[in-house]
Amino acid sequence: MASSTPSPTPDAKSDLHFYLQSARDALLWKLEGLSEYDIRRPRTPTGTNLLGLVKHATGAELGYLGDTFGRPLSGGPLPWMAAGGEPNADMWATADESRGHIVDLYRRVWAHADATIDALPLDAVGTVPWWPQGRDEVTLHHAVVRVIADTHRHAGHADILRELTDGAVGMNKGNGSMPSGDSAWWESHRDRLERAAREAGRNPA
Known part of the structure; x- marks a missing residue:
């Protein structure tokens, strides 16, 4: 199995960037190969969906690593983050918001965030616009x-969500981070877990 451990890095910013970028890449990879319906369909009672997660991550990253440090993205705030916007609008994509638009915007935002990280020292202090006054200061490191x-x-x-959609699993393209096994092995493994759960359920602590 491929290792997910990063190579040695010369400074704290490099370490932080490695783990941030690995999360970004993993989030986008989960969209690959799926239909427009499957990346948008709500899979939980609260509506959690793949493209909505990317949309949410876009806003969160811009807020904490842009606006907080007085570095707004050119073109104004994201539409779903404007004052008076619809609650939870950042967690799903309308039919008019294309996959390409949201993915491109996420990439643009993360380039903007990376520029913030590069430009400022980690002990630089910013103000989080949506935190209570008096408790709204935060360092770039935090x-x-x-x-x-x-x-x-x-x-x-x-x-x-991706596994529930089409059975695809893995941490990233180069690291599945899963034991090897064909579909029969995984079915047997799942059945074993089901039997263990039922047995435990018959013997409450």
Whole structure:
């Protein structure tokens, strides 16, 4: 199995960027090969969907690594982030919002965020516009770690949604991060887990 451990890096910014970019790439990879319907279809009672996760990550990254440090994206705020916008609008894509538009915007935002990371020291202090006044200051280091955690969390959501859609799994193109096994092996493995769960359910602690 291929290793997911990064090569040694010369500084903290390089380490942070490695893990941020790996999460971005994983999130976009989960869209590949799927229909417009499948990347948009709600798979949970709260409507979680693949393209919506990318749209959400776009706004979160721009907010924390752009606006927070006085570096807005040219062209104004994202439409779904404007004041008075529809609640939860960042978690799904309308029929008029194309996959290409959202993916291209995400790439543009992450280039903008990378420029912020490169331009400022990690101890630079910014102000998060949507946090309560008096508790709204944050260092760039904290903001980057927060975005990394959020993006990896949503990449994990995307892992599950993609597997439920067509059975595809894996961390990224070069690292499946899964035991080898054909469909019969996985069916047997799942059945074994089901039997264990049922047995445990008959013997409550």
